[in-house]
Amino acid sequence: MKMLINVPESVVPDALRGMALAHPELTVDVEKRLVVRRDAPVAGKVALVSGGGSGHEPLHGGFVGPGMLDAACPGEIFTSPVPDQMVSAAAAVDSGEGVLFVVKNYTGDVLNFDMAAELAEDEGVRVAKVLVQDDVAVTDSTFTAGRRGTGATLFVEKIAGALAAKGAGLERVEAVARQVADSSRSFGVALSACTTPSKGTPTFDLPAGELELGIGIHGEPGRERRAMMTSGEIADFAVDAVLKDLHPDGPVLALVNGMGGTPLLELYGFCAEVHRVLGERRVPVARTLVGNYVTSLDMAGASVTLCRVDEELLRLWDAPVRTPGLCWGV
Amino acid sequence: MSEELTDDEGRELDAAFFVRWLTAAAEAVDREADQLTELDSPIGDADHGGNMRRGFFAVRDALGSEPPGTPGAVLMLAGRTLVSTVGGASGPLYGTLLRRTGKALGDAGQVSEKELAGALRTGVDAVAQLAGASEGDKTMLDALLPAVGALSEGHGLAAASTAAERGAEATTPLQARKGRASYLGERSIGHQDPGATSSALLLAALAQTAALGVSGTEAENGTGAESGEAGRTANGGA
Numbered sequence: 001m002k003m004l005i006n007v008p009e010s011v012v013p014d015a016l017r018g019m020a021l022a023h024p025e026l027t028v029d030v031e032k033r034l035v036v037r038r039d040a041p042v043a044g045k046v047a048l049v050s051g052g053g054s055g056h057e058p059l060h061g062g063f064v065g066p067g068m069l070d071a072a073c074p075g076e077i078f079t080s081p082v083p084d085q086m087v088s089a090a091a092a093v094d095s096g097e098g099v100l101f102v103v104k105n106y107t108g109d110v111l112n113f114d115m116a117a118e119l120a121e122d123e124g125v126r127v128a129k130v131l132v133q134d135d136v137a138v139t140d141s142t143f144t145a146g147r148r149g150t151g152a153t154l155f156v157e158k159i160a161g162a163l164a165a166k167g168a169g170l171e172r173v174e175a176v177a178r179q180v181a182d183s184s185r186s187f188g189v190a191l192s193a194c195t196t197p198s199k200g201t202p203t204f205d206l207p208a209g210e211l212e213l214g215i216g217i218h219g220e221p222g223r224e225r226r227a228m229m230t231s232g233e234i235a236d237f238a239v240d241a242v243l244k245d246l247h248p249d250g251p252v253l254a255l256v257n258g259m260g261g262t263p264l265l266e267l268y269g270f271c272a273e274v275h276r277v278l279g280e281r282r283v284p285v286a287r288t289l290v291g292n293y294v295t296s297l298d299m300a301g302a303s304v305t306l307c308r309v310d311e312e313l314l315r316l317w318d319a320p321v322r323t324p325g326l327c328w329g330v
Numbered sequence: 331m332s333e334e335l336t337d338d339e340g341r342e343l344d345a346a347f348f349v350r351w352l353t354a355a356a357e358a359v360d361r362e363a364d365q366l367t368e369l370d371s372p373i374g375d376a377d378h379g380g381n382m383r384r385g386f387f388a389v390r391d392a393l394g395s396e397p398p399g400t401p402g403a404v405l406m407l408a409g410r411t412l413v414s415t416v417g418g419a420s421g422p423l424y425g426t427l428l429r430r431t432g433k434a435l436g437d438a439g440q441v442s443e444k445e446l447a448g449a450l451r452t453g454v455d456a457v458a459q460l461a462g463a464s465e466g467d468k469t470m471l472d473a474l475l476p477a478v479g480a481l482s483e484g485h486g487l488a489a490a491s492t493a494a495e496r497g498a499e500a501t502t503p504l505q506a507r508k509g510r511a512s513y514l515g516e517r518s519i520g521h522q523d524p525g526a527t528s529s530a531l532l533l534a535a536l537a538q539t540a541a542l543g544v545s546g547t548e549a550e551n552g553t554g555a556e557s558g559e560a561g562r563t564a565n566g567g568a
Contacts (some may be wrong), residue, residue, distance in 0.1 A: 076417055079416075079417040079418040080419075081417055082413065083414070084414050106419075107419040107509050115413065144507065145510065148513065196377065198376070199376045203376045216513055220373075
């Protein structure tokens with residue numbers, strides 16, 4: 001597989017160097033692997049810190065800025081960051097109002113953020129955590145590591161970030177972040193596997209004419225393989241999988257998310273099908289976001305994330321945000 | 331630890347021995363990195379080899395620049411280094427294994443194999459608690475638990491290594507219940523667990539290091555280049 005890289009080992013630091021040059025409004029520490037708002041810590045504001053393996057861009061570094069995250073900690077590709085990064089990030093962004101860690105539910109992320117929270121608290125930083133676990137393709141039981149955190153992470157970071165920007169306290173920001181996480185569900189499909197730079201070949205074999213249903217965002221295969229379906233058939237399957245678990249009784253936010261290798265043209269077509277299914281199921285869509293936001297390197301495919309929203313959450317969603325990945329209202 | 335055992339034939343293991351073990355582990359992980367990544371592809375995310383190599387190279391460097399004076403301190407430094415460099419689940423889990431094993435060894439300048447066995451049990455229990463996993467979940471514990479079982483029955487390090495390797499191989503037919511492979515449900519069956527495989531590598535490096543003897547070169551060789559260092563910290567172990 002041809003890639004626009006120098007050597008596999010330097011993919012993450014190379015990207016961070018480029019990000020620093022393209023975004024002077026961010027402080028990018030290539031050595032410590034941190035992306036921080038240049039004006040951090042923001043006086044009187046609760047700070048949001050997230051992080052995770054690289055390969056999901058623009059998540060998380062691309063969501064650092066006013067109205068969203070204060071700092072992001074990129075790990076190696078598909079590998080959670082180490083506690084040292086989150087401890088440094090928390091110290092850099094804490095104004096004294098405390099720090100919320102937004103953690104996707106993967107064993108590695110949970111363990112490293114837990115260790116970091118303990119260490120940061122030892123240094124006098126108040127830390128709260130919210131776990132994002134929205135992927136309905138994984139059965140949440142004692143027989144699994146629990147549901148994966150995927151597209152809902154964007155909703156949590158945007159809405160909790162807006163609330164923090166309005167000056168809410170740590171307990172309130174944490175509670176709303178948890179409300180968003182608990183009100184969101186996702187389902188993803190892959191039309192091709194992704195290729196990690198270190199391996200250089202696709203992480204699983206997906207023959208032409210077949211697709212994977214229920215994939216995650218780390219190149220891991222899904223739960224089921226089927227003969228290739230149309231955009232409309234995929235929308236039926238994905239939306240019903242989400243609704244079966246979410247049971248919305250009011251409006252939803254919809255994220256039609258590309259996995260990195262599917263053109264926007266196809267994503268908008270898929271978005272139309274997602275809206276068609278939601279209309280047939282009598283679910284009103286309050287807002288829709290379409291694009292490659294929570295990606296899996298070069299994987300082709302898409303995911304659907306729905307979040308039950310009320311007036312307050314909608315106002316926070318609409319509030320201004322200025323980051324490399326999401327920008328409106330400013 | 332108040333053991334009655336007098337260790338007449340128990341080897342006394344010093345800090346230099348543990349440095350040699352972890353250096354051998356780094357070499358083994360480097361040698362097998364591609365294989366570990368290959369195992370991690372169908373049921374994980376194809377990065378276990380690279381992550382372990384980065385961590386154990388960092389351990390080797392940390393121990394090389396300023397080797398601590400006791401077995402416990404060597405393992406605790408190695409554990410902290412893994413936590414700070416590996417990431418993923420492997421960093422905290424392997425880091426905890428070495429840190430808690432080292433902590434259990436206390437500040438003794440030398441430890442017996444029996445003391446090491448007890449400390450490893452403590453370390454493995456800590457991993458099980460952190461991961462919330464038990465035997466049969468298709469994780470590194472499927473190699474570690476049989477190994478500490480063999481040790482606590484007094485079978486020695488070579489037997490522990492064999493038990494770990496068999497345990498790793500026995501993960502193939504299991505359905506994963508923890509970690510990223512668990513997302514696959516039944517599709518995780520038929521693949522050997524990469525974490526159990528890397529755990530078996532560490533145990534193999536430990537057994538091989540012990541088989542090489544106190545000096546780290548030949549069993550009877552007390553004058554080799556490395557024995558000077560071993561002798562310095564062993565402080566009259568012979």
